Amino acid sequence: MTDxxxxxxxxxxxxEIYGHLGNTHALMANHGLDHALSVLIELRASQINQCAYCVAMHLSQARKAGVSQAKLDTLVVWREVDHFSPAEQAVLAWTEALTYLDRDQDLSELRRDLRKHYSDQEISVITADIGMISLWNRVQKSKH
Known part of the structure; x- marks a missing residue:
């Protein structure tokens, strides 16, 4: 009997289930999701979801991917600084909207901003990354 x-x-x-979930990240990379952008997405969602393990892991991955220290230091206040490109800002806004899930938020403006920088296919991969990291945050938090 388990304690x-x-x-x-x-x-x-x-x-089997968790192995398949892990394979999703390789698929996203195969579909062109830039690793540096992916770790920014995953780090920001992990901050919002308050998963300390994931924040530490994604900080390490971001450094290895060449994300600047200035971006890492200011990710939590990305709207207040000029370290992020318009394309990154659009992704971070999308990340926050899909992580907080405010039922009253209109996503049409955010989609419009994303489409200035990314194709619909790329936006679908970005959206999958946001969903996957939120799942992993919850899985990791459930272990403690």
Missing amino acids: TNQPLTHEKNQP
């Missing part, structure tokens, strides 16, 4: 206070190990309990 009810013991942390869960989902990847051991359901390796």
